[in-house]
Amino acid sequence: MRLDYPSNIKIIRVPCTGKVDVMHLLGAIQKGADGVYCVGCMEGACHYNAGNLRARERVMHVQKLLEEVGIEGDRVRMYNLSSGEGPTFAAYAKEMTEHIKKLGPNPLKKWARAKNKE
Numbered sequence: 001m002r003l004d005y006p007s008n009i010k011i012i013r014v015p016c017t018g019k020v021d022v023m024h025l026l027g028a029i030q031k032g033a034d035g036v037y038c039v040g041c042m043e044g045a046c047h048y049n050a051g052n053l054r055a056r057e058r059v060m061h062v063q064k065l066l067e068e069v070g071i072e073g074d075r076v077r078m079y080n081l082s083s084g085e086g087p088t089f090a091a092y093a094k095e096m097t098e099h100i101k102k103l104g105p106n107p108l109k110k111w112a113r114a115k116n117k118e
Contacts, residue, residue, distance in 0.1 A: 003086050005093035016040070017078075018051020025062045025076055032109040035100040037077040039089060045082070052080060072103050 014020060017040035028036045038059060040052035056078045063073030077099075079092045 003090045005090040006097040008097065009093045016046065016048040016051035017055035018046070018048055018053075020055050020058065022058050022062055022065075025058065026065065029062075029066065029071070029075065029106060030108060032106055034103070034106045034109070035075045035077075035096060037079060037092070037096050039079045039081060039092060042080050042082055071107060075100065075103060075106065 017038045020038050025036050025038075038055050040055050041047065043052060043056075046052045059076055059078040062076045065073075066075060067073040077096060081088050081092070
């Protein structure tokens with residue numbers, strides 16, 4: 001099945017969303033990503049017990065941290081679906097892209113570009 005999702009989505013595969021750390025999420029935003037989202041298996045159906053629940057907690061923590069520094073916490077989100085739901089994955093990608101377009105560019109993007117030029 002060929003999925004049609006926005007070309008600006010960069011997929012980073014991990015064995016389990018439980019492996020996604022707060023520093024990965026914050027690092028992406030710090031480097032200028034306009035948004036980050038994790039797609040994990042359905043809650044209660046994690047192959048690694050509670051990895052997706054840990055990921056959700058981390059996403060919520062990052063949302064709070066971003067809000068505290070004046071950046072929209074909703075730039076980071078968590079979605080859950082099963083591996084056979086490719087069209088839903090594409091729909092989530094489109095939804096997140098539209099949401100980020102409404103928020104506008106990451107305010108740290110200018111800082112990240114300047115830092116990369118050093």
